[in-house]
Amino acid sequence: MSFSKKSKRDSTDALLADEVTCPICSRVFVVSEIEEHVDRCIFLNSPSSNSKKPATRGATTTQPAVSKRPSPSAQSSSDQADESQPFLSKKKKILADESPEEQVKAEPKTIQNDDAVQKSEKKPLLASEASLSNAVPLAEQVRPKDLTTFVGQDKVVGKSSILRSLLREGEITSMILWGPPGCGKTTLSNIIHSYCKEGRIRARFVKMSAVACGVNDVKDVVKAAKGEMSLTKNRTVLFMDEIHRFNKTQQDVFLPHVESGLIILIGATTENPSFSLNNALLSRCRVLVLEKLSSEQVISILSNALHCLGASVVSDDNNHASKLAVEDQALKFLADICDGDARIALNSLQLAFQSKMHAGDDARVVVTLNDIKEGIKKSHMLYDRGGEEHYNIISAVHKSIRASDQNAALYWTTRLIVSGEDPRYLARRLVRAAVEDVGLADPAALPLAVAAMQGCQLLGMPEADILLSNCAIYLARAPKSREMQNCLDRAKECIANHKGPQPSVPLHLRNAPTKLMKDLGYAKGYNIIPSEVPHLKYMPEGLEGVDFFKSK
Numbered sequence: 001m002s003f004s005k006k007s008k009r010d011s012t013d014a015l016l017a018d019e020v021t022c023p024i025c026s027r028v029f030v031v032s033e034i035e036e037h038v039d040r041c042i043f044l045n046s047p048s049s050n051s052k053k054p055a056t057r058g059a060t061t062t063q064p065a066v067s068k069r070p071s072p073s074a075q076s077s078s079d080q081a082d083e084s085q086p087f088l089s090k091k092k093k094i095l096a097d098e099s100p101e102e103q104v105k106a107e108p109k110t111i112q113n114d115d116a117v118q119k120s121e122k123k124p125l126l127a128s129e130a131s132l133s134n135a136v137p138l139a140e141q142v143r144p145k146d147l148t149t150f151v152g153q154d155k156v157v158g159k160s161s162i163l164r165s166l167l168r169e170g171e172i173t174s175m176i177l178w179g180p181p182g183c184g185k186t187t188l189s190n191i192i193h194s195y196c197k198e199g200r201i202r203a204r205f206v207k208m209s210a211v212a213c214g215v216n217d218v219k220d221v222v223k224a225a226k227g228e229m230s231l232t233k234n235r236t237v238l239f240m241d242e243i244h245r246f247n248k249t250q251q252d253v254f255l256p257h258v259e260s261g262l263i264i265l266i267g268a269t270t271e272n273p274s275f276s277l278n279n280a281l282l283s284r285c286r287v288l289v290l291e292k293l294s295s296e297q298v299i300s301i302l303s304n305a306l307h308c309l310g311a312s313v314v315s316d317d318n319n320h321a322s323k324l325a326v327e328d329q330a331l332k333f334l335a336d337i338c339d340g341d342a343r344i345a346l347n348s349l350q351l352a353f354q355s356k357m358h359a360g361d362d363a364r365v366v367v368t369l370n371d372i373k374e375g376i377k378k379s380h381m382l383y384d385r386g387g388e389e390h391y392n393i394i395s396a397v398h399k400s401i402r403a404s405d406q407n408a409a410l411y412w413t414t415r416l417i418v419s420g421e422d423p424r425y426l427a428r429r430l431v432r433a434a435v436e437d438v439g440l441a442d443p444a445a446l447p448l449a450v451a452a453m454q455g456c457q458l459l460g461m462p463e464a465d466i467l468l469s470n471c472a473i474y475l476a477r478a479p480k481s482r483e484m485q486n487c488l489d490r491a492k493e494c495i496a497n498h499k500g501p502q503p504s505v506p507l508h509l510r511n512a513p514t515k516l517m518k519d520l521g522y523a524k525g526y527n528i529i530p531s532e533v534p535h536l537k538y539m540p541e542g543l544e545g546v547d548f549f550k551s552k
Contacts, residue, residue, distance in 0.1 A: 039232055132309065132324075132357070138350035139343045142305045143187050145194055149304070151342075152297040153184055156288050163288065167192070170201050172237060174258050174265040176273050176282070179290025182341030185268040188290075189239045192266065196237060203264065204228055205237045210245035215253050222253075225262050236263055243267035244276035251281050258284045292340030299335045301342045302349060309353075314366065323364055324353065330369040337376060348376055390421070394429055397472065401430075402437045406476040413472040423464045427453035430471050441481035448474060483549070490548045503540035 019028045024041045134141060144150045147157055147164060157164050166172060172192060177185040189207070196205040206221050218238075225236035243251075257263040258281070265285060269276060273287055293301075306313060311324035313331060326349070338345040352367045393415055400408035416426055427449075434449035452471035456464040495502070512522035525536065537544055 132350060132353050137343075137347050138305060138309075139346040142301075142308050142346065143190060145191065147191060150184065150187065150191065151300050151304075152293045153188075153290050156290060157188065167195060167200070170195075172201055172203065172264055172266075174263075174285040176243070176267045176269065176277065176285045176287045177290060178269055178271075178273055178287055180292050180340065181270055182338075182343035182345075183290045183293055184342070185290060186241065189241075189266055189268065192237065193239070201237070203235045203237045205239065207239045207241070209241040211242050215246075215250050218253050222257050222263065225257070229262060235261065237266060238263050239266045239268070241268045242270075244269040244271040244273075248278040251278050255280055255284065293342055294340070295332070295335040298338060298340065298342055298345050299331060302331055302335065302345055305346055305349065311353075325365070326367045327369055330367055330372045333369055334372050334376075337372075348372070393419075393421075394426070397426070398429060398433050398437075401433045401472065401475045402480065404476055404480065406473050409472045409476040410469055413469055417461075417465050417468065423456040423461055423468060424453070426468055427456045427471070430468070430475065433475055436485050437480055437482060438475055438478045439481040439484045441479040445475060445478050486551070487548045494543070494546060494548070503542055506537065506540065508536060509538065 019030055021028050022034065022037060022041060027037075029037050131141070132138070147167070150157055155161065163175075177188060179185055192201070193205045193207065195201045196203050204225075206224075208217065208221070218240075221236065221238055225238075228234050228236055240246075254263065254265055258265050267277075267285065273282055303313065306324075306326060309324055310322060311326060312322045313328050314325045315328055330352075334345055334348060338348065349367070352371050353365060356365045356367055356371060393412055396412040397409060397416065400412055413426065417423070431446070431449040431453055434445040438445040449471055452467045455467045459467070507521045508524055508526045510517070510522040512518045512524075518524075527536070539546060
């Protein structure tokens, strides 16, 4: 009898030795199942699952291999775990990558090898179906799911690009995606998100927007990332849309965690990172420049969308068999007028279809060129008074005038006018061009530019447009002389590079309004004799032989 009790006690001790307490929910699991449970438990306690917390200790649960007899040591470890959960965020603004239910159903993933990834790339993942009646915009419905269906940006995600090679290896690095609206920044981040969900990249993906969150929300993500790293050794990919909305002080919150590798930061911005992001963050991230889509690339994106809608492209109203159709000329016009913005093109196509469907009872709907022209009255222009394009176009105006290209000067001036630029700003720049590039070669240029600026202040827009264009054309046609600007630059260089204290004004050039100053020699010997007569020197001591009007 005693031998039986001893044997039973030994087997119980061995069983307990193979059990481990979860540091999050304090349940007891066998060693072989604890890792899988911790992965699930982390996501069940993530910000998006506050409404569905795990059952309390002692309650009935359906988890397999759970012991219903927590030991005193488990009780103490539970209290410690409750006190040491800084990574469990309570904020609701964080957009997690997927719901807790999806995480629970998901099986543990491993990084695929090169062959597996290449095989998956051979199977295009198109949006299987899209609907015009769906409340989700068409641009979101047909968003690519894989790099094989991603259109454009060959320099960034082409077959020989660094980013594509990294994704094949299951790796990702911190980066800033810089490009105009509708060029594919968000789509590329969603593809990286899908790679994380599929296990190609072993990391957790968190999506946020600088428009709707602040520094405290980022700190909550960092806390969760620390818990993820300590328990599963997985890093966290943080996608921050519109990252330029954070000022340079707020951007410092990313620095230590990107530096340590805890966070893989993917920022998306339409502003020049050189101006909108601080240098410390730029040194830790790779800047990928996404270019504006060409008309051919936009047509390809629209064709994929039509395929998902079950629509066809026809040459006239009568040559189609499908219920939905678009004239090829309408498709080309839409691609040309959207200014490289695929989002505008797709949503405009959806609007054209919906307006035609509501307008008549015909079972067949054909979007014509006139329908597109009627729906889009004018071209969408990429311009921001405080952004980079503002400075790019004004630079083009100035350099076109300097090169005496009257057509280019008129074009860029008109681009500024129709984009809504302040006419007074443009007028001031024309005054500068008149004195800098025309100079004394045409003394009438400066008064004309000043008159145009005053006319803009008196008239305002739209009447002032002819004043600005007239001034730009005059300056482009005028003879050019940069002599004054070059002389000014030499004088500045002389002053800046002077060794020692700046030389004093000679006494005979100083004014002498008092008797004391006259006694000190101020204005002594001054006369109005020209400087060619070698009696007085007008340059300071040591610079008598300097001539700013002779190039070196």
